[in-house]
Amino acid sequence: MDEITRILQSPLVIFGESSITLMQILAVILLVLAGGLFVVWSARILRRLLGARRVSPDLVQILSRAWLILGLVVLAFIVLDYLNVPLTAFAFISGAVAIGVGFGAQNIINNFISGWILMWERPIKIGDFLELNEVHGTVESIDTRSTRIRRVDGVHVLVPNSFLLENSVTNWTLVDRLVRTSVRVGVAYGSDVSKVTELLLLAADEHADVLKEPVRAVIFDDFGDSALIFELTVWVNAGAERSLRVIRSDLRYKITALFNENGVVIAFPQTDIHVDGSLKLES
Known part of the structure; x- marks a missing residue:
């Protein structure tokens, strides 16, 4: 038993005056699983409660997504605090990530921000009927990266959020029907x-x-x-x-x-032919 305790409490990672043990890693795994399940479960409960109050689907999606992101951020800070990891330890990593985002993830960030703009300003809402290029359909969901549209023929189309903000889109139901x-x-x-x-x-x-x-x-x-x-x-x-x-x-x-x-005749294409001179038919 003492040997197991020694193994669990032996440091695996050491940085500065802090260290991380195997026991802490196992505890973090359990914490992340339990906290993640709680955040997802509570977000679903929030959606259900808002839906029961007949809140707009767009507002339901904004609030539930904000709650989900906030919960995950709080969970991340709790984990870092439990491990006694200072945020300054991520200064170099965050700088490298920022450079990578600037060069390789522009479209992802663009679509992510566009998705929040669509949900906040609501130029396009869930249930709206859109016409863009050859696509005609109803908006079913506005997600982080793309918007799901169900065409009139039943086929689902995923449209990048940035496309909806940067191009002309005909919204048949923006103000009324x-x-x-x-x-x-x-x-x-x-x-x-x-x-x-x-x-x-x-x-x-x-x-x-x-x-x-x-x-x-x-x-x-x-x-x-x-x-x-x-x-x-x-x-x-x-x-x-x-x-x-x-x-x-x-x-x-x-x-x-x-x-x-009422005896009104719907016309059909017809042509009158006038022949100059005599017309002779031979049997």
Whole structure:
């Protein structure tokens, strides 16, 4: 027993007037495991409590992540204090790390800081529908290095946080979900344009998702080659591109049915051919 105690208390690392024994190393391992589990567990409890109070998901993520980082920092200081390691011992190491960060980890630090800016300023929030380049999708999480977006086809895309701050991003739901959309239709020449306008407005009024304010409108857009072109413009609350497509599809179904009931012909491309002279058909 005395031999085991001597081995555990024998110094393994000596720096200055301080030393680290095997017993201290084992105690530190247990302390780190127990403290790390406690910090992670308490962060989950914090998220659960905030979620139960219906706090914004972005604020929940900021507070839980701040608590996690703070807990790990406090745990690190407790370990250093237990080992009697002065912070000045890390002066040289911190200088070397700073040089390494400056040359080799610029993108990581950039994305890390950008992630905190996104969570703090909240130009992009969890649940927002974004359009960036060819990607259209809903923000599911804003992590330390990247933001996870679920595209409309169900595929997940990881976008670096710095990209979201340094490039133009269309946020459909930044302030509200109010979106304008339109449906174009061409009717045959000779149609009653007043009747067409009335039917288009009726189709908008009968759709549950079309808002009364701002008001819907019908524009007699153009005299086309084969049709009189009308455009129905409506305002809706939509959080994704798919919902807009569904609404436009519903309006087209309704417009087609109303036109058929009232004898309005939807035009199709056609060409009139005029022949100068006589045309002779031989059998």
